[in-house]
Amino acid sequence: MTESDHRRRRITLADIASACGVSSATVSLVLSGSPAVAASTRKRVEAEIVRQGYVYNRSAANLRRKISSSVAVVINDLSNPFVAEFAAGVDEALAEAGCVMLLGSSGESVERQRAVLQSLIEHGPAGVILTPAEGSKVSDLQPVVGLHTPLLLFNREVPEAKWDYLGADNVAGARMATEHLLAQGHTRIAFFGGHRDSSSCRQRVEGYLSALAEAGISPEPRWMVECAPTRMQAATATAALFARDPAPTAAVTYNDGVALGLMMGLRARNITPGRDFAITGFDDIPEAHAQVPALTTLATGPRALGRQAVGLVLGRGNKPDLPARRTISPVSLVTRDSSLTYAHPLEAPAGKAAKRKSRRTGEPA
Structure with missing residues (x-):
């Protein structure tokens, strides 16, 4: 075999063992850091590994040991800050467990999701954490x-x-956001963003509708605006809220990205968020508190959810026969400036509009 052929061929454990005059088992012990190998032998094996450029094939080793040191994570949108925080939590928990994350994105495509999953499954992960693309089916x-x-x-x-x-408690979260806007005096409240193909969107709409129903308010269908849950799509879709009079004075949005996009769309129409129009988000991404106005939103703790997800998927590997579990994580309302407004003071509870005027003008209420 020529030197060129040797370089093209994958170097194996047996190659290292043969060059050092030891068994493959000894080389394996060196790679695993076992103290059972004599220092001189370890030094000779490690030098040969470097000389031949051997790369440890962890997948093959795991297959022999019938374990895996990786977890596959497939998400729907890499650009979503909520997803980034969730993935960071997953990575932290996996590192503590001695595992690594195999990350892929579907880009909201069922076909792409299938291809990514198939590729990652070939690495034999201990489990898969999946945020399904819209329209995903069991099949x-x-x-x-x-x-x-x-x-x-x-x-x-x-x-x-x-x-x-x-998942987060989508129903309770959207209900809290709607109740908060009702308490501020708003009765014309929109639900803005997301697609009904998404279960999380349907659940948040459910919470929104239940809060309106408890307040004796019938929802206005044209104030329930669908759009892709991204900032730019939300900015473009803002016009739908003002196509006809009367327009809403507040909106419960699908997520923080949509809320920030709605703020952009409102400013383009010379409507000031937090003064002329009230907004709530969902997720409490790091950017939410840095906005002007700061965004009222539902805190979901995505990093903690990532850590929780690892515990659940690795735990399932130890108990494969237990029935499927549905785990709902509580959320909390974080009140900031984007929702503390009265577009129509006559709709505000008695006394509150006057107090707001006093804060703006300095005059006594």
Whole structure:
């Protein structure tokens, strides 16, 4: 075999062992850091590993040991700050468990999701954490993931799925946001952003509608505006809220990205968020408190959810026969300046509009 052929061929454990005059088992002990190998032998093996450029094939080793040191994470949108915080939590927890994260993104495409999952599953992960692309079905996932790899659905549910699920309390969160706007005196409240193909969006709409119903208010269908849950799409869709009179004076938005996009769209119409129009978000991304006005939102703790997701998916590997679990994480309302406004003072509770005028002008109420 020529030197060129040797370089093209993958160097194996046996090659290192043969060059050093030791067994493959000894080389394996050196790679695992075992103290059972004599210092002189360890030094000779390590030098040969460097000389030959051997790369440890962890997947093959895990296959032999019937374990895996990785977890696959497939999310729907890499640009979403909420997802970034969630992935950071996953990575922290996996590092503590001695594992690594295999990360992929579907870009909201069911076809792309299938391809990414198939590629990552080939690495034999201990489990999969998946935020499903909109429109995902069991039939899209089951043939790829198989029956034996633990799968945790995060943030979005899949109809008729029998896998574990972890998500924020979307219904309660949207209800709290709507009740907060009602308490500020708003009665013309929109639900803005997201697609009804997403279970999280449907659940947040459910919370919004239940709060309106408890207040005796009938929802206005044209104030329920769908759009992709991104900043730019939300800015473009803002016009739909003002297509006809009367227009809403406040909005519960699908997530913080949508809320920030709505702020952009309002400013383009010379409407000042937090003064002329009240807004709530959902997720409490790091950017929310730095906005002007700072965004009222629902804190979901995405980094903590990431850590929780790791515990659930690794735990499932130890208990494969237990029934699927649905874990709902509580959320909390964080009140900031974007929602403390009265676009129409006559709609505000008695005394509150006068107090607000006093704060603006310095005059006694």
